[in-house]
Amino acid sequence: MYTSSYHVPISSLIARPLLTCTPDTSVREAVRRLLAEGCSSIVVMEGASAVGIWTEQDALSAGEDANTPDLPIGAVMSAPLLTLDADTPLGEAAVRFKQSGIRHFGVVKDGACIGVITQTDVIVNQGAEFFLRLKSLESIQLRAPVVVPEQYPLHDAIATMRRNKLDAVVVAYADGEHGILTERDVVRLIANETLAGVVSDHASRPLRALAATQSLYAAQRFMLQQHIRHLGVRDPKGRLTAVLSFADIMQNIEEEYLSELQSALVERDEALERARFSLRMADLVFDSALEGIMVTDRHGKIERVNQAFTRLTGYSDEEVFGRSPSLLNSGHQDASFYKNMWHSLVTNGHWQGEIWNRRKSGELYLEYLTITSIHDTEGNISHYAGIFSDITQRRQNEERLRYLATHDVLTGLPNRALFEERLERAIIHASHSKRQVAVMYLDLDRFKLVNDTLGHHAGDEVLKTVASRLAAGVRDSDTVARLGGDEFAFVLEEFNDVRDVGRIAKSLLNSVGQAIDLNGHDIFTTPSIGISIYPDDGTEAEQLMMLADQAMYGAKNQGCNAFQFFESKMTSSAIAQLDMVGELHRALEQNEYCLFYQPQYDLSSGRVVGVEALLRWRHPHRGLLLPDKFISIVEQSALIVPLGRWVLQEACRQARNWLDAGLEFGRIAVNLSARQCHTDSFLTDLTRILSETALPPERLQLELLESTTMNTREEIGVLLRELETRNVSIAIDDFGTGYSSLAYLKDLPVDTLKIDRSFLSGCDAHSADRAIIRAIVAMGRALDLDVVMEGVETPEQLAFLQDAGCHQGQGFLLARPAPAERVNELLSWQRNAFPMPPGQHHASKTALAGM
Structure with missing residues (x-):
């Protein structure tokens, strides 16, 4: 890719004689001439003056209205004809196409129209391969395809294209395959006077498609090689998600690229063309990108980095030149991670994912990295380009949301959902290791009096103090959770004797029962604790929680500020209740x-x-x-x-x-x-x-x-x-x-x-x-x-x-x-x-x- 393409005059791109007709030429005749010449437009001339243009897009109106083909083309042409001077540089023409949104310009020289230039001409000759390589199809915004069934009336399909300003619609066949009907197909149908029937009779089949992970450059090359102007885009599951056209490629050539490219050309002229266009383009990309960019040679040695790289990593370009990207290695990924990364680069041409790296200061950060292999003119890998952004804050926000979903906001303790998950996990682990698990329920005695007399704010302060004391009273391997209100629960693992659980319960009674200083007032609250043991009392989490709850109420009946282990004789209906729970669940399933x-x-x-x-x-x-x-x-x-x-x-x-x-x-x-x-x-x-x-x-x-x-x-x-x-x-x-x-x-x-x-x-x-x-x-x-x-x-x-x-x-x-x-x-x-x-x-x- 060389910068010389920018100054190429558009007159040099005119490859065929100007196709013209007079205003009184019928639309039908104009269509036949378009089809015979393989053109996408015809210029309407009145004498020596170009007064309008009629394109394949205008054919949609003719295909929808049966009377239009018999009208003179002067009645339906687009007028006036928008033109560019023959000496207009190709880069400037690209800007005009993007700004105007049209697909054809007349080319004039000395006041006379000498030809037509199209978007396709610009795309083919623009020389933006470097940018196109860095962009994957999934990274650009494409409109979802308009899909019609194979039995859809042709007339309605053409009306849909015209009404929605589409240059093509996708046809869905019963066997799951897709086809496509384009403006050029409509031109052919008008010329052949075959505008009847259903859309499947006239669509091109199958619709050629590429994976969304392919680059925009690969899509452009494929379309040129296959002589097609539309290309399907499929997601990783093979579903058709979009249709790419040359107009979409035009829209995704950055306007900054077009304007800054001209500055690069001036700089190149002043430097007597000693720099290649690809290096100038790299400078422009690096200077404008907010993401960090690093380019290595094919052996993985760093050749260039941008300012965002320095800002994100702390390393200047002098410090990293010639070194391996491994200088950023955090040690959080093992050798197999990097082996898989390089395998993907070699086989697929790209790699994307999250990776932990380390700044020059030693600080860890999480980045989202995209690496793309760059090929030379012979198809061999010559460089690798890596683009990354710091997503540490985003990950922290996500982890905060996950934390809030599993923890009590007031006390910071695990909530009921996390408690039940850890209890299930503890039971599984204990069943494998043949050990016991204790479940404790703790309820504060007469806590309602605190809220009623001192207010809910005071109650919240008491709960936070109690939670802190409970967390300090168990081991790191144990779990203490707030289930709601003044109810707390514990999962105790890896104890040698049930008496150890009793000692912990007694310690918690003493700790929670200590005075709480609240704005100069001593507040006293005592707990009642119930305990159940896996597997002695039960083997299911819900069962153990229910039995611990029953034991806790037994402790309250003793006069509060006490703990009690569950005993089978605690209530004559305990086992019956457990059986009833199973029946109740089945009753809902059986619609009883x-x-x-x-x-x-x-x-x-x-x-x-x-x-x-x-x-x-x-x-x-x-x-x-x-x-x-x-x-x-x-x-x-x-x-x-x-x-x-x-x-x-x-x-x-x-x-x-x-x-x-x-x-x-x-x-x-x-x-x-x-x-x-x-x-x-x-x-x-x-x-x-x-x-x-x-x-x-x-x-x-x-x-x-x-x-x-x-x-x-x-x-x-x-x-x-x-x-x-x-x-x-x-x-x-x-x-x-x-x-x-x-x-x-x-x-x-x-x-x-x-x-x-x-x-x-x-x-x-x-x-x-x-x-x-x-x-x-x-x-x-x-x-x-x-x-x-x-x-x-x-x-x-x-x-x-x-x-x-x-x-x-x-x-x-x-x-x-x-x-x-x-x-x-x-x-x-x-x-x-x-x-x-x-x-x-x-x-x-x-x-x-x-x-």
């Missing part, structure tokens, strides 16, 4: 769960205003089981998340069915567990379910226990406010149980209170519970909240609630939970006979009450 639905009534009108979805288990041997037989075990295991997702999906699907049937039910209410709330995928799952079922979000109400909203008030508040923006209703279930402060209601976007049934059952008309119900109803009305009373079972209770002004009721007196088809009957009856006479509530529900 189902939903019953219990209506909620407006107590003033008798109309159904809501339906609560209630989970049931159709056990293959024990029959229909209510949630109190299994839900507590579900909530202690990871099954609560997929099962909760299934309940939400099924309830929304049924609600959509009622809407489609024209049945009015108000809102479908679904219970939401605390663990579901805190999963990262909850909002994504909710969005997907509402989208798949097409249920309007305002038709959905999510019920959360009062304890859930209080214990994680700050965390749950973010979720509830997000649900509010999505128009999903929120209800507080079992309201009034165990909490005296109601201030949180004004901070959370709640619209419904469900009073716990315990306030209504078994109490007479003068009990304090009745007074609490009246107070909650009055408070609900004052806060503009709906109030629902659960557990309405007698006419006397109903009369009391109506007298107290309670909005809504739910219970066996009004309707028992029932399958969807029975609720359909009720809703259909309501649609046809509403309003129900006030005295008929109980009698009309006889069939449902039997459920």
Whole structure:
């Protein structure tokens, strides 16, 4: 490649006589002449003046409109003809092509048009091979190909090309092969008057293609050798991802290259042409690149480096000239790594990847390196060019994100996901080495008092101090994690005696129990610890975690600030619970769960205003089981998340069915567990379910226990406010149980209170519970909240609630939970006979009450 190509006048590139026609020549005749001469354009002359041009691209309009071939070419030509002077240097012409975006210029001399120069002429003669070698096809931006099926009408294909300004469309054949239909094909079809049929009858097949890893130079050479103007690009899996044209090559010759090339020519003239163009180009690349560039000879000795190389490595060009790139070697890659690198260079002509190197200062850095082999005119490797960038900061950011995904933000300890992964790994290792593993659960006693009295900020400080003490109290080989709230867990490995685990537990009790200085105040908090041992107590991670959790509650029952090992006699149902976990998982897989639905009534009108979805288990041997037989075990295991997702999906699907049937039910209410709330995928799952079922979000109400909203008030508040923006209703279930402060209601976007049934059952008309119900109803009305009373079972209770002004009721007196088809009957009856006479509530529900 020599700089002389830049100053070549474009007149020297005109290889054929000018093809012309008059304005009254028909388009059909012009097309035939184009085809006969093998040209891509024809100049329209009026006398001695060139008044326009008609190109293969214009043929698309003629191919789309059947009347166009009979029109005079003067009516459809592109005018005026854009021209360049015959003495215009080739480099300047390349700039004009890139700036204008057109593919043909007329060449004029002394005011007369003497020929036409095309983009192809510029690409073939530009001499930018060095730049093209450094660029792979995958490194440039190419538009995805427009693909049409083989039976696509030819007329529609031509219209697609014209409408999208395409010079070609790809044709997909049923056998997986591709072909291509180009503007030149359209010209041929117009000339032959064969514009009918489908696109596969006229496309060129197969479409020639190269791998995306090939260089732009290789693509250019291949297109010239095969006499084609379009080339497919395939990804590593062999899929067609783009079509490359000469116009794309033009767009990827850097404008900086074109302008700075001219400066290099002036410098060469002043130096009496003593430097080769390739060296000048290397200077230009080096001066402008932000990436470090290093060029070696074929033996791997450094010949040139750029300023970015010096900035990134600390070595100047004088310090590295003639030396091997191994001076940057960090020692982090072994000999096989470099052997594979050189093998790829020799066989494939390039290598790309990440590599750790060392700066002159001794500092390690991670770089992304691309090495390309450069060949001489005889095809032999003469040089290697390496381009690299420092990606250390990017890697650090990625590692930070990975860290945040596996660690607790507040304490820096591993989170539940990482804890479970390490426990699984410890079990595998212990099974091979025939050793034991201890799992410890630690919970802080009465930690809620710290949050309630001193605030959550103080609670966070206590948790960070406790976490620091726990981490210091175990060995580096052990794992301590924060599972959430004030719960911590440990994996202890490689101990010789279980008594060693006991000693560690006792040490942790003493350490955590020490006073914590918080702004001058001594805060004391004690832990309770439960311990399970692999393989004595269990062999599965989930089993060991559950048993350690049970043992921890046993320690709390001793009076707190204690530790306890799991014992089989700790609870008579422990083994049964473990077996139940397996059954519960299988039940979900075998589709044994189902939903019953219990209506909620407006107590003033008798109309159904809501339906609560209630989970049931159709056990293959024990029959229909209510949630109190299994839900507590579900909530202690990871099954609560997929099962909760299934309940939400099924309830929304049924609600959509009622809407489609024209049945009015108000809102479908679904219970939401605390663990579901805190999963990262909850909002994504909710969005997907509402989208798949097409249920309007305002038709959905999510019920959360009062304890859930209080214990994680700050965390749950973010979720509830997000649900509010999505128009999903929120209800507080079992309201009034165990909490005296109601201030949180004004901070959370709640619209419904469900009073716990315990306030209504078994109490007479003068009990304090009745007074609490009246107070909650009055408070609900004052806060503009709906109030629902659960557990309405007698006419006397109903009369009391109506007298107290309670909005809504739910219970066996009004309707028992029932399958969807029975609720359909009720809703259909309501649609046809509403309003129900006030005295008929109980009698009309006889069939449902039997459920």
